[in-house]
Amino acid sequence: MDRSADTASGAQVRLRNLCKTYGQTAAVDDVSLDVPAGAFVSLLGPSGSGKTTTLNLIAGFLTPDRGDILIDNRSVADVPPHKRNIGMVFQSYSLFPHMTVAENVGFPLRMRSKLTRADAQKRIAEMLALVQLSHLSARYPRQLSGGQQQRVAMARALVSRPRLLLMDEPLGALDKKLREQMQTEIRRIHRSVGTTVVYVTHDQSEALTMSDLIVVMHRARIAQIGPPNALYETPASAFVADFIGDSNLIEATIMGVVGDRWTVKAGNGALIHTAPPAFAASVGDRVFLLIRPEDMTVRPSTSEPQASREQGEHIVGVLKERSFHGDVFKLGVALGSEMLKARVAREDGAAFEVGQSIALTWKNGAARLLPATGDDDGSGRSAAT
Amino acid sequence: MTAIAEQAPRAKSVQHRQAMPALLLLPALVWIAVFFLLPLVLMCWRSLAAESYSFKAYWIVFSSPLYTKVMLTTLESASIATVLALLLAYPMAYTLTITSGILRGLLLMLVFIPYWVDIIVRTFSWLILLGDHGLINVLLRKLGIVHGSLPLLYSEFAVLVGMVQILLPLTIVVLFGAMLRIDRTLIAAAKIHGASGWNAFRTVFFPLSLPGVYGAALLVFVLSLGFYVTPALLGSPRQTMIAQTIMVEASELLDWGQASAAGLLLLIMTTLIAAIYNRYFSLDRLWGGSDA
Numbered sequence: 168m169d170r171s172a173d174t175a176s177g178a179q180v181r182l183r184n185l186c187k188t189y190g191q192t193a194a195v196d197d198v199s200l201d202v203p204a205g206a207f208v209s210l211l212g213p214s215g216s217g218k219t220t221t222l223n224l225i226a227g228f229l230t231p232d233r234g235d236i237l238i239d240n241r242s243v244a245d246v247p248p249h250k251r252n253i254g255m256v257f258q259s260y261s262l263f264p265h266m267t268v269a270e271n272v273g274f275p276l277r278m279r280s281k282l283t284r285a286d287a288q289k290r291i292a293e294m295l296a297l298v299q300l301s302h303l304s305a306r307y308p309r310q311l312s313g314g315q316q317q318r319v320a321m322a323r324a325l326v327s328r329p330r331l332l333l334m335d336e337p338l339g340a341l342d343k344k345l346r347e348q349m350q351t352e353i354r355r356i357h358r359s360v361g362t363t364v365v366y367v368t369h370d371q372s373e374a375l376t377m378s379d380l381i382v383v384m385h386r387a388r389i390a391q392i393g394p395p396n397a398l399y400e401t402p403a404s405a406f407v408a409d410f411i412g413d414s415n416l417i418e419a420t421i422m423g424v425v426g427d428r429w430t431v432k433a434g435n436g437a438l439i440h441t442a443p444p445a446f447a448a449s450v451g452d453r454v455f456l457l458i459r460p461e462d463m464t465v466r467p468s469t470s471e472p473q474a475s476r477e478q479g480e481h482i483v484g485v486l487k488e489r490s491f492h493g494d495v496f497k498l499g500v501a502l503g504s505e506m507l508k509a510r511v512a513r514e515d516g517a518a519f520e521v522g523q524s525i526a527l528t529w530k531n532g533a534a535r536l537l538p539a540t541g542d543d544d545g546s547g548r549s550a551a552t
Numbered sequence: 553m554t555a556i557a558e559q560a561p562r563a564k565s566v567q568h569r570q571a572m573p574a575l576l577l578l579p580a581l582v583w584i585a586v587f588f589l590l591p592l593v594l595m596c597w598r599s600l601a602a603e604s605y606s607f608k609a610y611w612i613v614f615s616s617p618l619y620t621k622v623m624l625t626t627l628e629s630a631s632i633a634t635v636l637a638l639l640l641a642y643p644m645a646y647t648l649t650i651t652s653g654i655l656r657g658l659l660l661m662l663v664f665i666p667y668w669v670d671i672i673v674r675t676f677s678w679l680i681l682l683g684d685h686g687l688i689n690v691l692l693r694k695l696g697i698v699h700g701s702l703p704l705l706y707s708e709f710a711v712l713v714g715m716v717q718i719l720l721p722l723t724i725v726v727l728f729g730a731m732l733r734i735d736r737t738l739i740a741a742a743k744i745h746g747a748s749g750w751n752a753f754r755t756v757f758f759p760l761s762l763p764g765v766y767g768a769a770l771l772v773f774v775l776s777l778g779f780y781v782t783p784a785l786l787g788s789p790r791q792t793m794i795a796q797t798i799m800v801e802a803s804e805l806l807d808w809g810q811a812s813a814a815g816l817l818l819l820i821m822t823t824l825i826a827a828i829y830n831r832y833f834s835l836d837r838l839w840g841g842s843d844a
Contacts, residue, residue, distance in 0.1 A: 265760060275745040
């Protein structure tokens, strides 16, 4: 694929203290974000968390109440959407029903480039080849499947070689298998065109597989920004831990600190040692203890279901649920009123019976402390939403 | 055997489902049969019986220069009124689609209020406005723009003004309904991909609104063909439309056979126009697909 110099890199996008309010409700509340040039950045969050509003602010469909948006260090506050040189893929694809595939893909060229007719035809053919739809150029959108429409929408968004591509839950309407196929496809296209991508999704696994950087949004604010593995391994709050991946969040109280070793007491009385928290905390504070299910290992316990100081990092509970998932067993272990999840190897899971007393242990450093207040910290005004 | 046994109850429920719509249609069908089809048959019979069971009454309609002229006037007035109504209604309907909430409600009220006023009342109000001593002429005289008065009333102009005013609310509502079905994110898609507001309208919104325009055009045109009160009150004899002629035949000349023949021909012509029009402006073709 020929890549001319002007499209070799994507745009750098900066959001500066963006605010957008509808009536009493803050849709986007003081959002600041740096999107590096050429990166694939996902805005991830539950519905109503402000991710689509943020995207529409970048596109220019909405005007921020406060704050600024800089594309390549230039404020776009006074630039209407059609002059922002952005490509966009909509959730419903939004292909023009009265135009053929080729006309849809050629639309941005017709509107904004000074290409000759022959050059435009060549570019359209190039884009259709990129999304592997060359044979369908004369069809109308309604004659295509959902996945094909999705590809046409990609081709249309990229044809004028925008430096920024916005995608609003583009795979939401596809079934699981096609979605996974398109995820790979979108990554491949992103690598080949080098455009900066801002991708909105509520699907955490989609964000984890596709993104260079994930922005977790919660209640109109940014909860955390980081690369996928960092968000998974070191979530800053219970919300992020819970939203990204499977997690055990155990309510606990800080009991004591000896050097780098912190001791907390779980709800049922078990004492657990952890590394120091990444936030300011002191003895007596309520915290969450995070342990990922796949970090748990199991062994039989002869003792009664209770804490055992001498054995260090482990919790004893009663096996309540066991389900087979092919490669792993998922276990549900009751610890007082809480149910802990563990994901263990096939042979480990098979060794236990439901109702049996079981000891859960975990790798050193797998247990992390998170603030109990989490992201609700000082955001009482948005809690009303 | 078991397969048949299993299918039997399903076949029964299918029958039920087919019987249901027929039952629901029945009241309307009975109404149409008694108050539309029956009179139509009677008209047909009368038009033939009047001239000792021949098509002579029909021949008169075709051969008389009076009917030809009236018919041409009718087609002309209806066509012009339709085009004018569409031109005036389109911007209003578009405005309705881009407004929302209280403003849209208010605008819709403004559209509907005249619609609720009786046609005769609305037509009479034009007499007051357009007459020699009407508001417009008086104003123009007071401003010294004209001496004497403009011959506004009893003209094609007056008939068209009256017709368009009566047709407008319906045209607006039909266009508005069609425009509401246009997905607004398509406009956003056009804009983000480089289309200015005008270009987005020109290349996306307008083409997608055309099926609605064609539908409204047919509806309004067919309605215009049957106008009676407006040309009768606001026009001169030269603006006579077919409904007036039929009325004169029936109520003044008492030639019911002739009136029936003319009426039936108007009905046939209208149906033909609608059928031909539908063939050329079918929604399928406009949408470029098969299931519009």
